[in-house]
Amino acid sequence: MGMYFIFVTGTAGSGKTTLTASLIDFLTQAGMDVAAANLDPAVERLPYVPDFDVRQYVDAGEIMRKYGLGPNSSLVAATDMALTKATEIREEMDKLRANYVIVDTPGQIELFAYRNSGRMLLTLLSEDSKSVNLFLLDSFLTKEPRSYLSLLLLSSSVKFRLNLPQVNLLSKVDLLTPQELEKITAWSEGEELIDALGIVDDNSYELASSVIQYASSPPTPVSAIEGKGLGKFTLKFREFSQAERTTTPRNLTPIYNILLTRFYTNESKGSRCPGLQENNRGCS
Numbered sequence: 187m188g189m190y191f192i193f194v195t196g197t198a199g200s201g202k203t204t205l206t207a208s209l210i211d212f213l214t215q216a217g218m219d220v221a222a223a224n225l226d227p228a229v230e231r232l233p234y235v236p237d238f239d240v241r242q243y244v245d246a247g248e249i250m251r252k253y254g255l256g257p258n259s260s261l262v263a264a265t266d267m268a269l270t271k272a273t274e275i276r277e278e279m280d281k282l283r284a285n286y287v288i289v290d291t292p293g294q295i296e297l298f299a300y301r302n303s304g305r306m307l308l309t310l311l312s313e314d315s316k317s318v319n320l321f322l323l324d325s326f327l328t329k330e331p332r333s334y335l336s337l338l339l340l341s342s343s344v345k346f347r348l349n350l351p352q353v354n355l356l357s358k359v360d361l362l363t364p365q366e367l368e369k370i371t372a373w374s375e376g377e378e379l380i381d382a383l384g385i386v387d388d389n390s391y392e393l394a395s396s397v398i399q400y401a402s403s404p405p406t407p408v409s410a411i412e413g414k415g416l417g418k419f420t421l422k423f424r425e426f427s428q429a430e431r432t433t434t435p436r437n438l439t440p441i442y443n444i445l446l447t448r449f450y451t452n453e454s455k456g457s458r459c460p461g462l463q464e465n466n467r468g469c470s
């Protein structure tokens with residue numbers, strides 16, 4: 187088999203980094219060659235040794251100082267900046283020899299839900315290899331019905347944006363009581379969630395119904411800390427690796443350089459917000 191990419195996405199603190207470390211152990215014990223890639227430019231300590239580390243290419247702290255950005259914007263800009271190093275990144279990825287490459291991503295979920303640069307970076311890493319996106323729904327946030335539905339909406343935005351096979355995981359499930367887990371699982375079946383939401387207007391009802399339908403099956407419960415649930419969803423990898431990608435972008439590397447180098451020449455024209463919209467209050 188060729189290399190198979192497993193992207194780990196989710197909101198900040200949903201357990202991406204911890205799950206990446208557990209998956210490395212789990213797949214290594216199953217006899218696979220596993221490589222790890224860190225895409226979080228701001229992480230200070232990692233519980234695994236990355237074979238690819240975006241921090242080698244961008245320094246979020248320096249971007250923050252140089253462009254006067256806040257912490258969130260500087261992390262978003264760091265991903266854009268990483269794309270200007272596309273050629274070097276591709277060369278490094280080509281050196282990896284592994285069955286699975288697990289890619290830990292930053293918690294700036296807008297990179298993957300709304301912006302093109304997150305998708306471009308993932309495409310740059312994986313090129314035309316088979317990939318799956320694991321989207322983490324943080325157990326802590328899913329206890330409340332409206333938050334649960336909002337997370338499903340976010341998950342569908344990420345799926346739409348990335349256009350990859352996606353598996354929803356309910357992370358940190360060891361923090362839920364059996365009753366809470368049962369309730370969340372039942373919500374995925376539909377009616378009970380609609381009742382719990384107490385929806386009043388027709389539009390919200392329609393939206394909630396389609397999101398529940400999109401999710402189709404309950405998120406797979408996992409605990410990275412206790413190593414639970416990993417076997418069940420890793421079985422799905424094989425199924426996805428058989429499926430063809432719907433898009434197979436090729437030879438995009440030179441384009442990243444041209445597009446993004448131009449994008450960031452704003453700096454020399456005096457904009458304080460490279461690649462980001464400047465507003466009256468400065469950079470968002």
Ligand SMILES: Nc1nc2c(ncn2[C@@H]2O[C@H](COP(=O)(O)OP(=O)(O)O)[C@@H](O)[C@H]2O)c(=O)[nH]1
Binds near residue numbers: 202358
């Ligand atoms: N109880 C529990 N805590 C977890 C689990 N996974 C992650 N955490 C904790 O959640 C916090 C955020 O985890 P991290 O992996 O850094 O999240 P990230 O920001 O999505 O990468 C840390 O304190 C972790 O120890 C889990 O499976 N169970």
Ligand SMILES: [Mg+2]
Binds near residue numbers: 202293
């Ligand atoms: Mg992390």
